[in-house]
Amino acid sequence: MDIRSLSAAQSYAFARPATQPEPDHNGMAQGMRLTFQDFATTLKHSEHMAEASMVGQADPHALVQALAQTELAVETAVIVRNKVVEAYQEILRMPV
Incomplete structure (x- = not known):
């Protein structure tokens, strides 16, 4: 066997695990899911505070605080x- 083909085979075997998914990626998906749930919870809380404020059941200070949190979450x-769109456009501009 030629030494170059042996070296190539070893390099391929070494690089092969890098192409397989890691179990750690599931944790990243779980983190994203929690982030989206927190975002939705913030929006729902703000809606409930606004509704309660309209009927006079909420403190105006709490309403302003909820709206500020919602504004920050949306921004x-x-x-x-x-940033995701910008990264996608950058990938599209890459030469193949």
């Missing part, structure tokens, strides 16, 4: 979305 989501 963060927009920034993340813009």
Whole structure:
């Protein structure tokens, strides 16, 4: 057997595990799921506070605080979305 083919076979065998999914990626998916659930919870809380404020059952300070949290959550989501779109466009511009 030629030494170059042996070296190539060893390099391939070494690199092969890098192409297989790692069990750690499931933790990343779980983290993203929790992030989206927190975002939805923040929006629902703000809606409930606004409804309660309309009928006079909520403190105006709590309403302003809930709206500020919602504004921050939406701004963060927009920034993340813009970064994802920018990265996707950058990938599309890459030469093949």
